Amino acid sequence: MQVDIFLKKKLHNLSFILLLGTAVLGAIILTEYDVAKGFSSVPAAIQWALSNFYPDSESMEKFPDIFEKLVETVLISVAATTSGAALALLFAIAGSSTTQFNRFLGQVSRTIATVFRNIDMAVWSMILLFSFGQSAFTGYFALFFGSFGFLTRAFIESIDEVGDSSVEALRATGAGYFSIIFQSVIPSSISQMISWILFMIETNIRSATLIGILTGTGIGFAFSMYYKSLDYNAASLVVLVIVAAIFIIEWVSNYVRRVIL
Incomplete structure (x- = not known):
């Protein structure tokens, strides 16, 4: 056998x-x-x-401008992730089998999250270009929609891992719906949710670099501008700054995870 x-x-x-x-x-x-x-x-x-493809003395003079673009990219990524996480939490509560208050609305919530999750952020950028043109709003909303779809699914799984036992125990004591959510479900899954948010911030910073080439903003646009103008030394400096930023953010993210988990 x-x-x-x-x-x-x-x-x-x-x-x-x-x-x-x-x-x-x-x-x-x-x-x-x-x-x-x-x-x-x-x-x-x-x-x-x-x-x-290496930085020289002339390209180093452009470092302040490159760093400013990097900060813009990081801030947009963090803003899109956190605002997307707030909306994702509402949809996750409505869509989780543990906390849903209506089966139909739960299915609608999961369907909406699935649609947003399966459309790539680069595709969202191209779609939003028709509405906002090449601007920071295009990059923000592209990252926001992608974060919302992914985090809704991740939050639903985190809430479902809590299990029905604690929820049923509170219901047996006569606790209301919102008491169960804020006293049991969210406290039990908050550490896992924060971990997912940190992961999404890392992912969005990487994605924002590529999206910036389409939207004409941030560090991605700086790389595209230098590369197209054949200023390879400045373009290489942009790449090194991006790599250093990703490593630093990943280190901070891992440190926060070790503290909260």
Whole structure:
């Protein structure tokens, strides 16, 4: 019996590898990609990067402007995440099986969150460009919608993990709906929710860099401007600043998680 299970698992793995290999080969043929040329161009690309893509003294003079754009990007990301989290909490309470006060409204809440979650932030940026043009509002709302959809789903799972036992215990004592929410559900799941919010802030800062290229704002636009003007030294400084900011924010986020969890 164990041998049959092992063979079945081995056949499944082999089938997956063959299917993946076929898909890769088909993509290479359809796109007419030259694999040998791709690998042979790697040394030349590395040599070009080492020769051109590094900060120099002239690019360092632009650091204050780059840092200002970075601060703008971080603030927009934090604002979009926190405001999206506030709305997500309301929808999560309405959509969770533990706290929903109406089955129909619960399904509507989960459906709305699913729609917002499955539309990529870059797509939201392109949609919102028609309404707000290239502005900070476009980037903010793109991050807000994406954060709202993701955090609603994450908060629903966090609330459901609390379980029905504590909720039923409070109901048995005659506690009202809002008392159950504020005295049991939220206190029991708040640490997990904060962890999700911190994770979303990290993700949004990374996404905001790409969205800024579309919306013409923030650190992403600074990179696009320098790169298109062939100022590779300044563009490399932007990349280094982004990488340093991401590492610092991740360190702060991990520290907060260790404190609250």
